[in-house]
Amino acid sequence: MVVHRRGTWRSLALVSAALGMFAVTACTGADSGSGGGKFLRYGYDLSAQFTNTFDPAKSTGDCDQVVTHFIYDSLLRRDENTGAPMPGLAKSWTVSGTKKRSITFKLRDDVVFSDGTKMDAASVKASLLHNRKNSQLTTLTTHMDSVDVVDPLTVRVNMKDDQSTPFLYVMGLSRDGMIESPKALDTLDKHPVGSGPFMLKTATPGEGIVLVKNPKYWDKGKYNLDGINFLQASTGPPAVASFKAGDLDLVRFEAESLPTLRKDSSATVVTKKTEAFLRLEFRLGFNGGKTTPFANTLVRQAILYAIDRKKINDVVQLGEGEVASQPLPKSSPGYNPTLADLYPFNPTHAKELLTQAGYPNGFTFTMVIPGPGIQSMQSQGELIQYMLKQIGITANIKPVAGNDIATNYYINAAGEGFAAAQLASSFYPGAYYDEFGKFQYVPTFNHSERQDITDLTLQAQGAENPADTARLTQQAAKITMDDALEAPIAFMPQFLAASKDRVGGTIGGQRNICDPPDLSGVRMKAGG
16 A cells, blocks of 8 residues: 655655665574564565665655564554553653643663663653654654753653644654664664664565564563564555465455455454545646646535545445545544535536536546555546546546655646545644645645644644544534545555464554554464
């Protein structure tokens, strides 16, 4: 699965340009695990979803954390179901201030990096300042003002604003919150050193990454694996075929393979609902010196009436997802129930709106999709293409490889629309802030910045009362959907398959497309 860029609080969801090819070796003396044993063979699309760096300050893709999460511990952890921040390397925290807040973290005193260096407040400060160098992605540049070492086990983050709540959320699982050994900051790109449960042994671009157990890991007994062997497995049927052939122990798969794997008596299927969703986004302003048709609100509204969201959910996700009326699902506090029936499928009314907009004969535009070769994205694109054709709009599909989406679609404006999958926000108001907020990446290139949505979502993220956060987010939802600023289609459950012969215990499902699964309850079966 390839997904696209996010803004400040929701980290980059684009599997973006590789940062250089490499092969690295760390001296461990452990077996690579490629033949099985107590190493988990994890199918992962390294060629499309890993940006070939282990340095959080250089990473340009959210899916990098599927690997790096196991090398670096984060300052905080996240609740498996809600995503709320929980103790991690910081055992507690307090927030002070109003307009400009500070967060004081109390650190664990029993953490040692895999190179033997003790973790303390100075190393946390160094890591946060290092991670801030990733200006393409980081929340730290925008919202973190400074970091103070209060004492050896206390560090204080001084904010530029009141955005402490979303800051805490991203400290739970993102590049921003990963803590690295201060002795290794200059070489993390190829030689990562963290305090996580595993260490890097070898990495071969596009082929495999081998992690081995970190004997210095502070949370003794949490993991029962000797290591993880990430093996190249292209997204979709190729990965499933390798799994069914017995070459992989664990693999993420698309809905298209769900019937096959549910019938497979040798596979354990793990599903989890998420806030990630299928959608069509619009470039609202100029493209190639011309105003796009999507600058017209009536045109965008026409498209929302023309898209049969239930049909796309049934075909692309086999009906497993939740049909979307807005960018947050019914389970979210930010869901606005007044929007549920705002755009029922109605091609006749869509044509009327196009005529009112000055396009009685429709128009032609380029619709970018991730690919080629990602069946779910191809299917979604073709269905949207067919539905728009029924009201006179011709959508020419242009597949763009994940590595090139940042450059081709956003920066070079390769198309006027983008039909893809969108990651869930770390903190739910970000579903609107990251897409329409001032100075955020996606709205900058889509010409979709909205001051009204910016104001509401910043207030929502800074609110101390959860009820206020929900109310303000629902107001942002109403503006977004009244003006048809994007076309949400369906929320995406995530699917994993594990080998019953080799994998025992419990696997925690993925909360988001690029989130790592929880493998702490996994054990490899003897003789598997």
